[in-house]
Amino acid sequence: MFTAIAMAVLVLGALMAARVLVAASASPPRGSHGLAADIDRLLPQTQCGRCLHAGCRPYAEAIARGAARINQCPPGGEATIRRLAQLLGVEPLALNPRHGRQAPASVVIIDEEACIGCTRCIQACPVDAIVGAARQMHTVITAECTGCELCIPPCPVDCIAVVPAPAAQHAWQWPAPGRVSA
Amino acid sequence: MSTVLRGFHGGVRLPRSKETLQGTGSRSVALPPLLIYPLQAHVGTPARPVVGVGQKVRRDELLAAPSSYVSQAIHAGTSGVIVEIAARAVIHPGGVTDTCIVLRADGEDRRLTPAPALDLGRATPEGLLARIAEAGIVGMGGAGFPSHVKLREGLLNAVRLLIINAVECEPYIACDECMIRERAADVLLGARILRQALRASQCVIALEDDMQQARAALSRRDLAGAQIVRVPAIYPAGGERQLIRMITGAEVPAHGLPIDAGVVMHNAATAAAVADAVAGGLPLTERLVTVAGAVRTPANLRVRIGTPIAHLLDACGRSAADARVIVGGPMMGTRLIDEPAPVVKTTNCVLRLPAAAEDCTMPCIRCGDCVEVCPAQLQPQALYELARAGDWDGASDLHLFDCIECGACAYVCPSRLPLVHYYRHAKSEIEALELAQRRAAELRSRYEARLRRLAQAGDAAAEAEGQAGSDVDAAPAPAAVPDRAAMRAEIAAAVARTKARRTANTPAAAGEDEDGAR
Numbered sequence A: 001m002f003t004a005i006a007m008a009v010l011v012l013g014a015l016m017a018a019r020v021l022v023a024a025s026a027s028p029p030r031g032s033h034g035l036a037a038d039i040d041r042l043l044p045q046t047q048c049g050r051c052l053h054a055g056c057r058p059y060a061e062a063i064a065r066g067a068a069r070i071n072q073c074p075p076g077g078e079a080t081i082r083r084l085a086q087l088l089g090v091e092p093l094a095l096n097p098r099h100g101r102q103a104p105a106s107v108v109i110i111d112e113e114a115c116i117g118c119t120r121c122i123q124a125c126p127v128d129a130i131v132g133a134a135r136q137m138h139t140v141i142t143a144e145c146t147g148c149e150l151c152i153p154p155c156p157v158d159c160i161a162v163v164p165a166p167a168a169q170h171a172w173q174w175p176a177p178g179r180v181s182a
Numbered sequence B: 001m002s003t004v005l006r007g008f009h010g011g012v013r014l015p016r017s018k019e020t021l022q023g024t025g026s027r028s029v030a031l032p033p034l035l036i037y038p039l040q041a042h043v044g045t046p047a048r049p050v051v052g053v054g055q056k057v058r059r060d061e062l063l064a065a066p067s068s069y070v071s072q073a074i075h076a077g078t079s080g081v082i083v084e085i086a087a088r089a090v091i092h093p094g095g096v097t098d099t100c101i102v103l104r105a106d107g108e109d110r111r112l113t114p115a116p117a118l119d120l121g122r123a124t125p126e127g128l129l130a131r132i133a134e135a136g137i138v139g140m141g142g143a144g145f146p147s148h149v150k151l152r153e154g155l156l157n158a159v160r161l162l163i164i165n166a167v168e169c170e171p172y173i174a175c176d177e178c179m180i181r182e183r184a185a186d187v188l189l190g191a192r193i194l195r196q197a198l199r200a201s202q203c204v205i206a207l208e209d210d211m212q213q214a215r216a217a218l219s220r221r222d223l224a225g226a227q228i229v230r231v232p233a234i235y236p237a238g239g240e241r242q243l244i245r246m247i248t249g250a251e252v253p254a255h256g257l258p259i260d261a262g263v264v265m266h267n268a269a270t271a272a273a274v275a276d277a278v279a280g281g282l283p284l285t286e287r288l289v290t291v292a293g294a295v296r297t298p299a300n301l302r303v304r305i306g307t308p309i310a311h312l313l314d315a316c317g318r319s320a321a322d323a324r325v326i327v328g329g330p331m332m333g334t335r336l337i338d339e340p341a342p343v344v345k346t347t348n349c350v351l352r353l354p355a356a357a358e359d360c361t362m363p364c365i366r367c368g369d370c371v372e373v374c375p376a377q378l379q380p381q382a383l384y385e386l387a388r389a390g391d392w393d394g395a396s397d398l399h400l401f402d403c404i405e406c407g408a409c410a411y412v413c414p415s416r417l418p419l420v421h422y423y424r425h426a427k428s429e430i431e432a433l434e435l436a437q438r439r440a441a442e443l444r445s446r447y448e449a450r451l452r453r454l455a456q457a458g459d460a461a462a463e464a465e466g467q468a469g470s471d472v473d474a475a476p477a478p479a480a481v482p483d484r485a486a487m488r489a490e491i492a493a494a495v496a497r498t499k500a501r502r503t504a505n506t507p508a509a510a511g512e513d514e515d516g517a518r
């Protein structure tokens, strides 16, 4: 039973990969570079590396090459997977839990009392969302923080905390009809 | 003297359901123990509280000030003490909460001394706009756009026509009609002030065909150059675009505003509030609200803004157990999830309607009825198919964003499809997507800027080791590699700079500092 499912998954995976490859090669005028750019435009640019690539663009290139699945980006979640599937002409997949789960948007804040100004968080931040100078208090520019959490492990005094993103970054949306509570 | 206008494209004749309220006066309702003021009850940025918990206030005292150009002031509706500034239920289709200032009434209802009346003979548009802004007036017909902002934009764009909209085209809603009957002089004064603030050469007051008493109340007075027009009682005749089309013949461009058609439109209740502010020196703290549907005594209630909606229903008596509460009209109103949510400046109607039989929709039979009634001349059936399939581009191409969500299409649909719900869902998906894409583009450019910076630093380090640097665009994949090299290079450069500065401390080397460091 289990083997059968595993086989099915493998076959499906191979088929998917093949279709992604076909999709990749089916757009010759742009080439895979152009396709990667198109894919990159659909990725959330959180630059968190949870897809196990060095950032969104490298992941986009891996998808374009057929070397990665479309379901590896937790910040983008189902919506991004749907859009990628549409772009590439493949079926959507469920988000691969190995890469994490989709969570509400978050940002980080630095406990400015505790910060020793070592600058390690600045060096880790992929989008330059932290300001501060050596041996001075560091601050996160909330509007520019993607919540990638890459700044947290390097901090020697554990003074960076994750908090929900301000409302504008995850505004309420009308649910799809049918899912409304009666 | 009044002109009768011809209709507009599409629209539906709805049962009016206003008979019980026509000709009856408004009645006041007892002060509730708590008044609740959401900070975001208008278009724009939330108001900024200027009072603290425990503070005593009098009626008309400022509770929250505008936080930007497009924002509004909020004033106390009675005297009492601020007991809370916290998240509370508000009128919202998804039951989302908002930060609210909560005022406990002390029962004495003491007011501040009103501001002195402005002399209209000498008042400048600037002075009038400032007073209207201070009074916290927003569009009371439903949109909630700060009135002084609308006026200022109209003034800047040399708009020549002011329209006072008293067309209540949705069933049940009758508060503006009642207000005009009772306060015709104030509506006319408000219209005159608005016109002066705008320097508009013309003013038109639009009423519905069946508002005879309101029309009579106005016509008995000096209209001061304003013209009364009657529009047919066809839904949605009171829609901004529809009314402008009927009165001027001009179309408001897609994605445009009335000022693009040379018009500023204000609701009749807004005009009366402007008269109160300018001639009476009073901020907006009270309004008329129609309470109707499954209630024992339907009424137009004089309500302090901030009153919990449950309090109004208690005052009128709930007559059927199983009913939904709708704020606004039955066509475009918002289903109320929490009855303690308060009346805000835009709340014109509270309805209790029998619970709708949902889940009895049928597939679209392509009858085309929806196309015929759509006032925006769209293809509701095609939009429905596209929205259901999640084809946002297709829906946008068919002008989804021109849909005014009037619900005329859903009203006539024999298959009872929740068409407007599909459009709202599609619009909010598209807007969220656009927002996310704008944000992603910003993040991408900052990320790329950082990569370039690191690559440059990496190049410098590589050159020092006699190797060729790499181009970011050609090989962005190994982003982690330049990272470490760059860090080392940056540290090396920093050490070098520090050393250079130390050497520079000797006067002889001072002139070389900058060149040496670069």
Ligand code: SF4
Residues within 6 Å of the ligand: A043, A044, A045, A046, A047, A048, A049, A050, A051, A052, A053, A054, A055, A056, A057, A059, A072, A073, A074, A075, A076
């Ligand atoms: S997981 Fe998504 S957001 Fe994070 S780097 Fe990968 S593509 Fe970008």
Ligand code: SF4
Residues within 6 Å of the ligand: A107, A108, A124, A125, A126, A127, A128, A129, A130, A140, A144, A145, A146, A147, A148, A149, A150, A151, A152
């Ligand atoms: S501040 Fe931290 S969480 Fe925010 S973007 Fe930078 S590294 Fe990521």
Ligand code: SF4
Residues within 6 Å of the ligand: A110, A114, A115, A116, A117, A118, A119, A120, A121, A122, A132, A138, A154, A155, A156, A157, A158, A159, A160
């Ligand atoms: S890593 Fe931590 S201690 Fe170092 S500068 Fe950043 S916040 Fe401050």
Ligand code: SF4
Residues within 6 Å of the ligand: B373, B374, B375, B376, B377, B378, B379, B380, B402, B403, B404, B405, B406, B407, B408, B409, B410, B419, B420, B423
């Ligand atoms: S809700 Fe939209 S599509 Fe339907 S009739 Fe009104 S404007 Fe047309």
Ligand code: SF4
Residues within 6 Å of the ligand: B363, B364, B365, B366, B367, B368, B369, B370, B371, B380, B381, B384, B409, B412, B413, B414, B415, B416, B417
């Ligand atoms: S009215 Fe309803 S059934 Fe008729 S075409 Fe429109 S969506 Fe289809």
